[in-house]
Amino acid sequence: NEELWVQSVLEMPKRRDILAIVLIVLPWTLLITVWHQSTIAPLLAVHKDDGGDSRRDLAAGLDSKEYCLSDRDIVEVVRTEYVYTRPPPWSDTLPTIHVITPTYSRPVQKAELTRLANTLLHVPNLHWILVEDSQRRTALITRLLRDTGLNYTHLNVETPRNYKLRGDMRDPRIPRGTMQRNLALRWLRETFNKNNSQPGIVYFADDDNTYSLELFEEMRSTRKVSVWPVAFVGGLRYESPRVNAAGKVYGWKTVFDPHRPFAIDMAGFAVNLRLILQRSQAYFKLRGVKGGYQESSLLRELVTLNDLEPKAANCTKILVWHTRTEKPVLVNEGKKGFTDPNVEI
Amino acid sequence: PPQPPEAALPTIYAITPTYSRPVQKAELTRLANTFRQVARLHWILVEDAAARSELVRRFVAAAGLPCTHLHVPTPRRYKRPGLPRATEQRNAGLAWLRQRHQHLPPPQPGVLFFADDDNTYSLELFQEMRTTRKVSVWPVGLVGGRRYERPVVENGKVVGWYTGWRADRPFAIDMAGFAVSLQVILSHPKAVFKRRGSQPGMQESDFLKQITTVEELEPKANNCTKVLVWHTRTEKVNLANEPKYRLDTVNIEV
Numbered sequence: 001n002e003e004l005w006v007q008s009v010l011e012m013p014k015r016r017d018i019l020a021i022v023l024i025v026l027p028w029t030l031l032i033t034v035w036h037q038s039t040i041a042p043l044l045a046v047h048k049d050d051g052g053d054s055r056r057d058l059a060a061g062l063d064s065k066e067y068c069l070s071d072r073d074i075v076e077v078v079r080t081e082y083v084y085t086r087p088p089p090w091s092d093t094l095p096t097i098h099v100i101t102p103t104y105s106r107p108v109q110k111a112e113l114t115r116l117a118n119t120l121l122h123v124p125n126l127h128w129i130l131v132e133d134s135q136r137r138t139a140l141i142t143r144l145l146r147d148t149g150l151n152y153t154h155l156n157v158e159t160p161r162n163y164k165l166r167g168d169m170r171d172p173r174i175p176r177g178t179m180q181r182n183l184a185l186r187w188l189r190e191t192f193n194k195n196n197s198q199p200g201i202v203y204f205a206d207d208d209n210t211y212s213l214e215l216f217e218e219m220r221s222t223r224k225v226s227v228w229p230v231a232f233v234g235g236l237r238y239e240s241p242r243v244n245a246a247g248k249v250y251g252w253k254t255v256f257d258p259h260r261p262f263a264i265d266m267a268g269f270a271v272n273l274r275l276i277l278q279r280s281q282a283y284f285k286l287r288g289v290k291g292g293y294q295e296s297s298l299l300r301e302l303v304t305l306n307d308l309e310p311k312a313a314n315c316t317k318i319l320v321w322h323t324r325t326e327k328p329v330l331v332n333e334g335k336k337g338f339t340d341p342n343v344e345i
Numbered sequence: 346p347p348q349p350p351e352a353a354l355p356t357i358y359a360i361t362p363t364y365s366r367p368v369q370k371a372e373l374t375r376l377a378n379t380f381r382q383v384a385r386l387h388w389i390l391v392e393d394a395a396a397r398s399e400l401v402r403r404f405v406a407a408a409g410l411p412c413t414h415l416h417v418p419t420p421r422r423y424k425r426p427g428l429p430r431a432t433e434q435r436n437a438g439l440a441w442l443r444q445r446h447q448h449l450p451p452p453q454p455g456v457l458f459f460a461d462d463d464n465t466y467s468l469e470l471f472q473e474m475r476t477t478r479k480v481s482v483w484p485v486g487l488v489g490g491r492r493y494e495r496p497v498v499e500n501g502k503v504v505g506w507y508t509g510w511r512a513d514r515p516f517a518i519d520m521a522g523f524a525v526s527l528q529v530i531l532s533h534p535k536a537v538f539k540r541r542g543s544q545p546g547m548q549e550s551d552f553l554k555q556i557t558t559v560e561e562l563e564p565k566a567n568n569c570t571k572v573l574v575w576h577t578r579t580e581k582v583n584l585a586n587e588p589k590y591r592l593d594t595v596n597i598e599v
Contacts, residue, residue: 110486111487115466118378118382119375232371238599317597325579326577330487330490343484343492344572
């Protein structure tokens with residue numbers, strides 16, 4: 001009995017060891033299997049000529065035997081017919097999208113405009129109207145616009161400062177970006193003739209929002225004013241127009257003041273250029289505008305609720321996000337500034 | 346300058362850890378819009394998740410660029426403030442690359458870098474990193490409590506670090522400030538981001554120590570005097586008005 005007992009004691013740790021090893025190895029084998037499976041992406045079905053193209057993607061030096069062996073390991077390298085010229089060639093048939101972006105100098109400005117430009121560079125027939133809140137057009141923006149290769153117009157107008165407070169505080173009664181957007185509207189009216197201008201769409205794009213490429217294609221078919229949902233506004237995941245079965249906008253799905261004439265964010269609508277030119281006195285109201293009523297102050301001069309065209313699958317898809325960028329921590333610059341001010345950020 | 350024909354271009358691998366939060370899809374969208382402008386870029390997206398999420402799966406399927414979708418969850422004990430984040434995810438990206446090239450002869454040249462999903466990348470940065478022979482470095486904007494941090498360069502060699510935090514680190518550089526050639530990653534199969542024995546803020550330094558020396562570093566961006574990448578961070582969104590009850594009748598993804 002004692003012998004048996006000793007034998008089983010000796011055996012037990014061995015069984016436990018085996019169990020331990022199995023428990024350690026099993027998740028890894030599962031994980032690796034799953035990783036392998038992930039490499040056979042569903043993209044295979046979407047693009048034509050995958051087999052040939054992925055072979056071309058691998059180094060020309062490999063012989064075919066290696067291709068066969070590694071086929072299961074190789075992730076599908078999707079061969080998109082992407083032409084890396086920026087921006088896309090101008091088309092005679094597409095309406096031009098005039099994107100109006102007010103901008104102001106602060107540490108993240110160049111970063112914001114860079115990533116916005118990276119998006120805009122995908123969009124055919126896009127005209128970027130960048131309006132600086134400044135006394136003069138700055139070198140930073142001049143260089144940035146030139147380097148992007150985009151079709152652009154560079155304007156500037158300075159929001160008056162409120163000298164009653166500290167000298168460099170802007171007048172708080174004028175919402176940020178208003179004068180800049182209005183200047184762009186005026187530029188459009190002075191540049192284009194309402195009788196024989198090329199078709200165009202006007203869109204107000206703040207420099208810190210995020211735009212999907214699909215959004216620009218949705219707005220291109222705007223006849224008067226089109227609308228769609230916007231994420232991260234009004235304290236919600238998204239705000240959206242209410243659309244009835246007939247495809248007409250009849251209200252606004254918001255928590256914050258849904259009874260505004262147009263309870264919509266700046267990023268949630270686009271206007272046909274013809275309408276801008278026809279209603280040549282329609283501008284954003286400069287002063288005395290309640291919070292959240294900026295957009296209404298322009299839209300009520302242009303269109304009624306009934307005329308609104310819902311986009312983004314009858315306003316059920318999110319194609320634009322009202323992201324905001326954190327103010328960067330620059331505490332280590334100190335009072336006098338530590339880094340070289342000539343190095344542009 | 347005329348670009349070499351596409352087949353000859355080294356592939357750029359961008360390893361991006363990502364995690365679920367309201368702005369995730371927005372961040373990935375604008376990052377993809379940048380990456381799609383870059384020739385021969387392969388995106389390695391690693392979710393901090395126990396399983397692939399529907400949102401990212403659908404996003405990857407429509408992203409329009411070569412993309413590998415991985416996932417590995419961060420163990421709960423490492424999810425404390427002050428502890429380094431995305432370690433497991435970056436290591437998963439490295440493991441995938443090593444696994445993929447295991448059976449092939451010396452691969453086509455490639456460069457990999459770690460692209461967090463909220464940073465901002467200029468297109469010029471990719472041109473600069475593509476010529477990396479071993480490990481290249483450049484300035485990063487809006488990090489270390491200052492407008493930028495950068496390696497200090499003399500006669501084409503890195504001789505020090507212009508940084509807001511612990512300049513005594515062997516490599517006082519942010520995750521967004523360097524790229525490594527695929528060859529170096531494959532020839533150092535044990536080089537990973539460490540948890541054990543790694544202090545916060547030492548992630549980059551501890552990693553680079555395993556694969557290179559300061560003398561070997563290749564300075565880019567005009568001898569590290571131009572900022573081509575910014576360590577931007579996105580504000581947490583205000584969802585104060587989301588209802589607790591009486592939710593919407595449709596389920597719309599943001």
